[in-house]
Amino acid sequence: MARVREGRLRPVPGVPTSKLRGRENRDGITLVAPVVLVVAAIIVVPIVWTVVLSFQDARYVDVARNGLFNELTLDNYADVLTSPAFWQALVTTVQYSVATTVGSITVGLVAALAFRDRFRFRAPLRAVMLLPYVAPVVATTFVWQVALNPQYGVVNAFGTQVLGWEHPVNFLSAAPTALGTVIVYDIWRYFPFAFLFLGAALTGLSKEIEEAAVVDGATPLQKFWFVVLPQLLPTIALLVLFRMVMAFNEFDDVYLLTGGAAGTQVASVRVFEQLTGSSDIGGASATAAVMAVFLGVALAIYLRLTARQREENR
Amino acid sequence: MSAVSVQSSVLRVLRVVVIVALVAATVLPFVYMLSLSFVRIDDLLRDPLRVLPQLDRITTETYRAVLASEEDGGYGFGRFMRNSAIVAVAASALTVALVVPASYALTRLRFAGRSQVSWLFLAVYLFPTIIIAVPVFVGFQVLGLGSSLVGLVIAYIALTVPVSVHMLRNYLAGIPESIDEAAVIDGASRFQILTRITVPLAMPTIMSTALYSFMIAWNEFLFALLFLSAKQDLWTVSLGLTRLADGQEVSKTVLMAGSVLLTVPIVILYGVAERALTEGLTAGADKG
Known part of the structure; x- marks a missing residue:
């Protein structure tokens, strides 16, 4: 930080500026040190540790006995990349x-537009609409279950008795419905x-x-498409980025709703199962590392594309 | 009719439909939760469609059962709630104590490594929590902090710090630096500026930061699952609810009462601080 602003270092009589x-x-x-220490100890060290472990054929016992100093190997990566379950x-x-991501942002946009102009009870209703996001995930997944x-x-009960469904639907325990249900739940939670x-x-x-657009005779839809939406694009781009990263690493929602069964095993849940089910620390770490690389590449491409967009808008 | 007036009237109707549908979609699951928590389990099994119980069939036995300790034939949610409260209060108090000086330094002082700190905080979001949680758990076991509420509190601080710093920093950046400079000229030390000027001015945002980290800690599930599964007397409400729901023996309406107890503190806090919280989180968003 070479940039030193005028005024900040206004000379105090008797004390040299340097x-x-x-x-x-x-x-x-x-x-800043205390915060950095906590974040480093809880976030950065574990990430580095994970990368190291992904090159070792380590089980819990080995980690407990040898710490980080086990034999290095590429076996975990070979296993991960050749496993059909990983690609699935x-x-x-x-x-x-x-x-x-697409669902929650679309619904969120529709909601924001509907709430744009004042109406009676707008403020309390807007507060109520945020409940799915602030409420504990354990409670809301349980209610959905x-x-x-x-x-x-x-x-x-409503479907069979009122709508005349022949059989109850296994929303959370049969593929491919289960994945659809989890997606609907998350749109509900994150919109x-x-x-x-x-x-x-x-x-x-x-x-x-x-x-001005209205004076020029633009219809409401034209006004939205040509005037409002372009101005929202920077926010939407940021939301896409944020939601994609969060969704890619999501664990709680899927684990709590289906436990990863019926075709809903996302990467985080798979890592969890490798850790707790087969206590394969090396394999789990390699899976997580490969997923992080995929996410990093996707982010880099996305930032490149939106950077060009940002340049053009300027 | 012109295109303008056709679209306007269609959109006017559509807008009402959208608002009603969205409010219903957000509220109904919570109504269902609250209502089922007063239902007897045999009534639910007999008629699942009857969401609102008949007045003379309402029961509060579910709440007694879920709150009472195991010795009294209950499920110990009273203790779970105490554990959650201890963890959440400690995590939010410590987060604030760490974040206020850090945010002050990040907005007011030039120092080596300032920009790297912001990048460090971003790293938190790039990796799944699960992969952070496991080495932390193993490391805490070595230090004797695994399977303890203290370990959980430390982990929660790391989870809430990045967003908290973001919220406070945005606010502090809006306070004119000339106030600090005036204090310097009056001979105030850095510490005096921080405690006598910055903290009082930023109090509303500090409160919403505290509430934010309280809510994250209260709602958190994965770390609690990894750290505390084996120790039932240390379970938080979130963990207790999932552990009991995994078995078949606890009736669903009793667990609904548990869900209500898990949700109500958050809804109350949110109701008190909704405005401050949402403004803190979206600070800067309207600048595009």
């Missing part, structure tokens, strides 16, 4: 991530997030451009 700058540097490092998990993860249960769930950010972006737009 000394002030040195003290500022020292104070800054002291104040990757495909499932991509399907799940894309569907929940009960509601969708074939024996005593309200959805199947409030997009709604929140797009709502904030909408209030920041200047009304003048839209009024």
Whole structure:
């Protein structure tokens, strides 16, 4: 950080500027150090450890006895890349991530547009709409499980008794319905997030451009497509990025709803099963490392593409 | 009719439909949760479609059963709630204590490694929590912190710090630096500036940061699952609910009462601080 702003280091009588700058540097490092230490210990060290473990044929016993110093090998990566179950998990993860990202942002956008103009109870209703996002995931997945249960769930009762379904539907225990259900659940859980950010972006737009478009005879749909949507694109691009990363690494929602059964084994759940089921630490670490590489490459491509877009908009 | 007026009237109707549908979709699962928590399990099995119980069939036995300790024939949610409360309060207090000085330094001071710190925080989101959780668990076992609430609190701090720093930093950046400079000229030390000027000015945002980390810690599931599964007396509410739901022996309506107990504190806190929380999270979003 070579940029030093005028005024910050306004000379104090009797104290040389270089000394002030040195003290500022020292104070800054002291104040940030505790946070950095916690994050480094809990996040960075484990990530490095994971990468190291992925090159070792390690079980819990080996890690407990030898720590990080086991024999190095590429076997885990060979196993991961030749395993059909891994590729299946990757495909499932991509399907799940894309569907929940597109779904939650689309619903969030529709919601933000519907809530744009004032109406009675707008503020309380807007607060209520964020409930799926803030409520504990354990509680909401449990409610969905009960509601969708074939024996005593309200959805199947309604379907068979009122809508005339022949059989109750196994929403969470039969492929391919299960993956669809998990996706719908996550759209339900995360659309409030997009709604929140797009709502904030909408209030920041200047009304003048839209009024000018209306004066020029634009219909409401043209106004949305040519005036409002382009202004929202930066926010949408950021949301896509954020949601994709989160969805790609999602564990709780899938694990709690289906336990990874019936064609819903996404990457995180597979890693969890490798760890707890077969206590294959090396294999689990290699799976996670390969997934992180895929995510990193996807992010890099996405940032390249949107960077070009940003340049053109300028 | 012109295209403009056709579209306007269609959209006007559509807007009402969308609002009603979305509000129903968000609220109904919570109504279902609350309502089933007062239903007897045999009533639910007899008629699953009857969501709202008949007035004379309402029961609060579910809440007694779920809250009572095991010795009293219950499921110990009273203790789970205490554990969750301890973990969440400790995590949010410590997060604030760490994040306030750090955010102050990141907005006000130039120091070596300042920009690298922001990148470090981004790394948190690139890897699945599961892969962070396992080495942390193994490391904590070695240190004697595994299977303890202390270990859980430390892990939760690391999970909430990045977003908390983001929220506070945005706010502090909006406070004019000339106030700090005036204090420097009056002879205030860095520590005095922080405690007498920055903290009081940023109090609303500090509160919403605290609430945010409380909610994350209260809702968290994966770390609790890995750290505490074997120790039932340390279970948090989230973990207790899933562990009991995995077995067949606990009735679903009793667990619904447990879900309500898990959700209500969060809804109350959110209700109190909704405005501050959403504004803190979306700070800067309207600038595009």
